[in-house]
Amino acid sequence: MSLLKIENLKVNIHGKEILKGFNFEVNPGEVHAIMGPNGTGKSTLANVLAGKDEYEIIDGSVTYLGKNLLEMPAEVRAREGLFLAFQYPVEIPGVSNANFMKTSLNEVRKHRNLPPLDAMDFLQLMKERAALVDIDKSFLNRSVNEGFSGGEKKRNEVFQMAMLEPRLAVLDETDSGLDIDALKVVSNGVNRLRNTNNAFVIITHYQRLLNYIIPDFVHVMYNGKIVKSGGKELAYELEEKGYDWIKKENWN
Amino acid sequence: MNNLKNKLIDSFQDFQNSTKLDKNSASYQNICTNFEKFSKLGFPIIKDEEYKYTKFTFLNNIDFNIPDKTKDTSLTYKDIESFLFDNINSNLLVFENGKINWRLTKIQSFRKVIIVGSLKEAIENNELVPNEISQNSHFPDDKLNILNQAFLNDGAFIQIPDGTDLYEPLHLAFFSDTRNDNYFNQIKNIINIGECCNIKIIISYHTIGDKNSFSNISTDLNIGNFSNVEFYNLQNDSNNSYIITNTNISQKRGSVLNSAAISLHGAFIRNNLNAIHLDEMCESNYNGFYYVDQNNFVDNHTLMIHAKPNCISNETYKGIIDDNAVAVFNGKILVKPNSPKINAYQKNRNILLTDTATVNTKPQLEIFTDDVKCSHGATTGYLEKEHIFYLKARGIDEDRARALLLNAFATEIIEKIKIDELRDEIKKDISKRLNVEDDFYFCEILESVK
Incomplete structure (x- = not known):
């Protein structure tokens, strides 16, 4: 059974059609990269999957682990193992990273019929996963993303992913705003979490990230649809030629 | 409204007939002057600018009585136990319907050093210098503060000598016993803190019983040179509690005031908090948090007077307003002439949880000196969707x-x-x-x- 299957998805925002019959399938163990020029609906796709409610679903279906994803509230999707690493993580003053993650992790565990982690075990896990993305433990006491640099925010997203161990992670431009070292740290985190049971969808503008996280498939999205799919060599081709040839091919 | 006013006028006559005070004393004269003012002015109405959003209509609906001051206090430890803070080893002063309850008052070992007592007894025994009774001349007249001074009210009288570092906080607990009747209680506290002291003060309000309590509490807090004072005003009472507080603070050179007004519950709460810097190098930090629901009403009026150069004030009030509740915030910063090098900041933030919750917020700056840094800001809104x-x-x-x-x-x-x-x-x-x-x-x- 596929992990995620999107069929003919059409989505509007404020009456404007963004996704125009989107088809996509992800199986366990796979890493997909979605590339494409600005404004083609990549982030919309990520937000629709995560359950943001300002989008209007016009047509199509999204099946996640055999269930209708579009009917699930956002929090249930997360508990079912779907994770979105935000393009622009928000700052939440006053809520500490530790308290946030503890609440989050225990909600997810409850959904999986696991007992809540006690404080010591939780802390142990947190330290271990923080080390994975090279985050200093002092950050655990800081408010969620408050005063974080762009790179720290993105690392925090990957840290949260490491904590929640999702089945399907969607990384929305997690590489933008990262310097080369941070890029390595983030990629390394993702690579360590990869296994045959889970899958990643990586939305990116640059081929650079794909040097570190080797994708099984690369898709090019244009005008609300996937217009081209291939192996990782497609990413090199895009890097070299830009998106113009894709645009020309799909001129209509 | 006139009902309570008439009762107060009657009770003033009783006071005149029975008081032990010398009729020529300054204390007595002060009381009479204020009583005349009160008889003329009465309770605030919404035409009073400072009470624009604060309606005293409850006075029309509830028939408040004035407790008999000659009656002995009757509350026992069992009555008040559940209202006390579990883990805080404090010096506890208990007041019951406007009168000190000595049995429940528990002052610890330092009693020899500081003077803690009943203000009424102190005045009657002439232990006070007359001008200590009224030090409100810095602040604008408030009708309820006038009413408070129109009687010889009991309250805490605390003198802290120079150099006192008090680990245990002073806790002033005001109880209204309304098991038999609706009561209107008045309290007047005077707290004089010497030089280089370190003092923490907690004030709390509690209603015992199902009938209504209306408390009018005035506190004068005078802080000496280089002293550090923590002042916590806690209001977590019931739906039959109506509270008015007037707190007037004066600060001398190099003193620091940290105050927090926490209002979590009560049918009607109005806090007037006024502070003035009498010397340079003072610092005042006003903090407040209110969380009101149902049909509760909470109103914080603060006034910070910068009268000397080189001082700092910092004010942050935040509130959550639920159901049909109403909150008011009015924060005024006044920088008087010839007081440069002032840093004065003020912030008020509100979160509304329903469409029927209301906030009226008004920051005010009045600056009569150049070379000062002042800012204010007020926001009102709902929780951020992005955060959720x-x-x-x-x-x-x-x-x-x-x-x-x-x-x-x-x-x-x-x-x-x-x-x-x-x-x-x-x-x-x-x-x-x-x-x-x-x-x-x-x-x-x-x-x-x-």
């Missing part, structure tokens, strides 16, 4: 997400309370009300890994 979605995207449902965010909103103020046990107690109250677990054990462990 972020938490939902991590498996946290909407209700819990909202509760976490509101708890965090309150935390900024509550964290400023420097008595740890009190801070935790209030945090617990708020978390409980929001239905979020605040895992203190977890927090402690976290502290340890810092």
Whole structure:
């Protein structure tokens, strides 16, 4: 059974059609990269999957682990193992990273019929996963993303992913705003979490990230649809030629 | 409204006939002057600018009586036990319907050093210099403060000598026993703090019984040179409680005031908090948090007078307003002529939880000197959708997400309370009300890994 299957998805925002019959399938163990020029609906796709409610679903279906994803509230999707690493993580003053993650992790565990982690075990896990993305433990006491640099925010997203161990992670431009070292740290985190049971969808503008996280498939999205799919060599081709040839091919 | 006023006029006649005060004394004269003023002015009406949003209509609906001051106090430890803070070893002063209850008042070992007592007794025994009774000349007249001074009211009279570093806080607990009747109680506190002291003060209000209580409490707090004072005004009473406080603070050279007004419950709360810097190098930090629901009303009026150069004031009031509740914030900063090098900041933030909740907020700056830094800002809004979605995207449902965010909103103020046990107690109250677990054990462990 596929992990995620999107069929003919059409989505509007404020009456404007963004996704125009989107088809996509992800199986366990796979890493997909979605590339494409600005404004083609990549982030919309990520937000629709995560359950943001300002989008209007016009047509199509999204099946996640055999269930209708579009009917699930956002929090249930997360508990079912779907994770979105935000393009622009928000700052939440006053809520500490530790308290946030503890609440989050225990909600997810409850959904999986696991007992809540006690404080010591939780802390142990947190330290271990923080080390994975090279985050200093002092950050655990800081408010969620408050005063974080762009790179720290993105690392925090990957840290949260490491904590929640999702089945399907969607990384929305997690590489933008990262310097080369941070890029390595983030990629390394993702690579360590990869296994045959889970899958990643990586939305990116640059081929650079794909040097570190080797994708099984690369898709090019244009005008609300996937217009081209291939192996990782497609990413090199895009890097070299830009998106113009894709645009020309799909001129209509 | 006139009903209570008439009762007060009658009770003044009783006072005149029975008082032990010398009719020529300054105290007596002061009382008479204020009584005349009160008879003329009465209770505030909404035409009074400072009471524009504050309606005293409850005085028309509830028939308040004035407790018989000749009656002995009757509350026992059992009555008040549940209202006291569990883990705080404080010096407790208990007042019952406007009268000190000596049996429940518990002053610890330093009694020899500081003077703690009943203000009424002190005045009657002539232990006070007359001008100590009225030091409100710096601040504008307030009708309820006038009413407060129109009688010989009891309250705490505290003198702290120079150099006192008090570990245990002073806790002034005002009880209204309304098991038999609706009562109007007045209290007047005078707290004089000497030089280089370190003092913490907690004030709390409690109604015992189902009938209504209306309390009018005035406090004069005079802080000496280089002293450090923590002042916590806690209002977590019931739906039959109507509270008015007037707090007038004067600060001398190099003194620091940290105040927090926490209003969690009560049918009607009005706090007037006024402070003035009488010398240079003073610092005042006003903090406030209110969380009102149902048909409750809370109103914070603050006034910071900068009368000398080189001083700082910092004010942050935050509020959550639920159901049909109404909140008012009016913060005024006045920088008098010839007081340059002032830093004065003010901030008021409100979160409305329903469409029927109301906030009236008004920051005011009046600056008569050049070379000062002042700012103010007020915001009112709903919880950020983006924040809620972020938490939902991590498996946290909407209700819990909202509760976490509101708890965090309150935390900024509550964290400023420097008595740890009190801070935790209030945090617990708020978390409980929001239905979020605040895992203190977890927090402690976290502290340890810092």
